[in-house]
Amino acid sequence: MAAEFETVIGLEVHLELQTKSKIFCACPNRFGEAPNSNVCPVCLGLPGSLPVLNGKVIELSLRAALALNCEVPPYSKFDRKNYFYPDLPKAYQISQYDFPLARNGHLDLYSESRLIRRVQIERLHIEEDAGKLLHGEDGAASLVDYNRSGVPLVEIVTAPDLRSPEEARLFLELLRRTLLYTGVSDCKMEEGSLRCDANISLRPGGEKALGSKVELKNMNSFRSVQKGLEYEAIRQKSVLRESGSISSETRRYDESRGITLEMRGKEEEHDYRYFPEPDLPPLIIEGSRLKEIGESLPELPTERGLRLAREYEIPPSQAEVITASRGLADFYEEAVGHFNRPRLVANWLTSDVQSLVKEWDKEDPMPFTAFRLAELLRLVEDGAISTRMAKEVLKESFDGGESPGEIVRRKGLAQLSDEKELASIAEKVLQEHQGAAKDFLSGNKKSLSFLVGQVMKHTGGKANPQMVSKLLQERLKKT
Amino acid sequence: MELYQLTACEAGRALQKKEASAAELVAASLDRMALVESTINGFISLREERELFREAEKIQKLLDNGRQLSPLAGIPMALKDNLCTRDLPTTCGSKMLADYRPPYDAHVVDLLKGAHAIMIGKSNMDEFAMGSSTENSYFKPTLNPWDIERVPGGSSGGSAALVAAGEVFFAIGSDTGGSVRQPASLCGVVGLKPTYGLVSRYGLIAFASSLDQVGPLTRDVRDCAAVLDVIAGCDPRDSTSADRQKEHYSSYLGKEVKGFRVAFPSEQLGLGIEQYYKEVFLEGVGKLGRLGVEVEEISMPVYNYALPAYYIICPAEASSNLARYDGVQYGFRSGGEQDLLELYFKNRTEAFGPEVKRRIMLGTYALSAGYYDAYYLQASRVRTAVKQQLERIFEKYDFVVTPTSPTSAFKLGEKVDDPLTMYLNDIFTTLANLAGVPAISIPCGLANGLPVGLQLIGRHFDEGRMFQLCCALEEELGMKGVRPDIRTALEREDA
């Protein structure tokens, strides 16, 4: 039986490109500087100024387009999107309308190595960002900061292929991961370098035609994308159940109250009066350039996750964690290259190493390398240190930058694995604790742990516990 | 002959030969200005005299030290007030920008400074270059030196009148649909609209970006070539600037023109052109034949569509280009607004003149949802057809010859309340802007004591040969050195 209602979601994602300078002028593209410090006649839209396209913007946009499996036609052009707002100094935004840079792409959403949804990318186009309006606390004055004016953006529009708010969030996370791999943007939702609006509609289960959609704005985190859509789906469901109809409108998500509110109705929609931007020549993309950029793309997270799970026989969920960032995945494969125990490396990487990485909030590069992880794990495997010690060494190596071997040597942490020495200590412990020995022989297995613990105590924790256990049992059996 | 009557190149030669000093040239300009400017009203703003003489002295020193400078070095000139200058306000002839001072110089200003031309001031124009009479200036109308009851044409009317009146040796204008050529024609000077992309638009306040082009207004063809030699060239700050080898236009002058082929769309002369005016023009065309140029009558039906297409595309682009004038960052601020919408309404309603408002509304309408296909898109198709038809003509002919404007200078107030009649002034000129090709207007003769302009339209980047032909034709027409007698005009006014 079909569900009562099916949720249909499409996303519109804006991405700030990681370029040194803005899209049409030489001003630095930097976040968080003093208001109106990175501006010039071009990005202020002063009379007589003209845009000159930053070549890096095209390169990064093409990387994004190819990573999303888009078609890139040889011809595209820029258009003006006209509207009045004080943060838009020219009163038009240079964007792309009927000939976007790329179209007809897709991104596959997997879970546990299983394809759960192919999401079509309808289009990807280039545009410039607007400035930022700052409202005074007393409400009497508004100020404009044009630092962001002219920051390069790509807009990515998906088909209405997503079927639940959770799926929308998962897709957005995948999109972010994929774009991070290509190095086109830092994709920080909190800083606004990745922004997401959503179109959401409901339709009766089994129905093909789409219902009237609501455009949802102001979702400032991955979580709020899901929460906002969840609220909106419930709201629409209750309206439809009461045989009401959904009006096509734009709503905003109020995060603090967890609800969506009407922003503007359909009749208030702008007529943007798009027309070709006469100040910029059309954009001609050569096939050879596309080929070059395609070849320079790294293996993308979905493919890489699937390959890691297959090639190293690790659980798909773990492969997903490892491929969450390109750096982590590179780290993993490098470590496995040095120490060929893929599952062990994966376990360490997804637990102990990852939690340290998460805590690492410094600007400097991480001092802990894949080679050092391999070195550490080899010390464990060779029995030179215990797993417990290894965790401490890991932390110390991470914090201080010393190699695991050096730490073990300097601190004399190396495990006591000398059989003769351990045997004599074991003998001594058995003499001291004859009661416990007797208990063990009468079937109380717990006494063995007690005896092992005593040996550890005698050696200051340095004894190799497996070896101690083995020696104790040998001796107990002889008696 | 007095200094102020020389052409720019003659004045330049006088400097080189030490027959005159740079200070004397500045003084000649200022003296002439003192005599006629209060009547002509060609300037919106002027630089301080001290500053001008200081600059002249510096240039004189360079010359005295034997430095090889450009032929324009030390020559007093004027800039249309839609070219951005750091040194003077740039008003665009509008209340909106009456106090606006740009923080940078336009590319052509950089080039002219580099050539040591002496900018005397900024010349009057129709508000935002919209008009054919300079009556749409917020500040004042400029008068025609040939008859001060008449307009100088527009929108570069200030530039044309100043050159004709002898206040400056040359001037720079801008041409979107005839705004250099038509006032040149009405004031009896030479005016060129270069090929789109030949002169950088960086710092030219946009009117219709795909049509705008900066061009010289001069006393003869040689000066025109000399100015283009300075201002043409690729500018990386203008993405529509053509990336091509710099040419030396002056070197084309004096070369043989026999065998050039010129097309003459004679049936276009039926369009409301006064008989006496037509005769002077036809005489000019006849003189082409005497130079050994082959003139053939052709049919050019596309002329009938060019003007309507122009009056869609041009306002459409203008409506977008002028949307930025909202008083938020700079420009006129009415004050007292209660909200954002009122801020826009008040500033734009109070600071734009009627012609600017008319074009903004026309353009906004043409781009609106539901009308775009019928207007803007259709006009773009016509534009393509214009280009193609012109290309076919240029397969066979080197140039097309037409009158520059359908009439000689008309009286102040005669057409200002009738926009459609005013728009017909552009009937021969918009074609070149739509196609992006170069076109020049040269004085062809006088009709009832008023100048008649002859226009040549050429192939893309064919300015060199255009000068070559015009230079020869100019000799033949005998209009060189024929100047308006402003004194008579003034006396007539006194009487």
Ligand SMILES: [Zn+2]
């Ligand atoms: Zn800038």
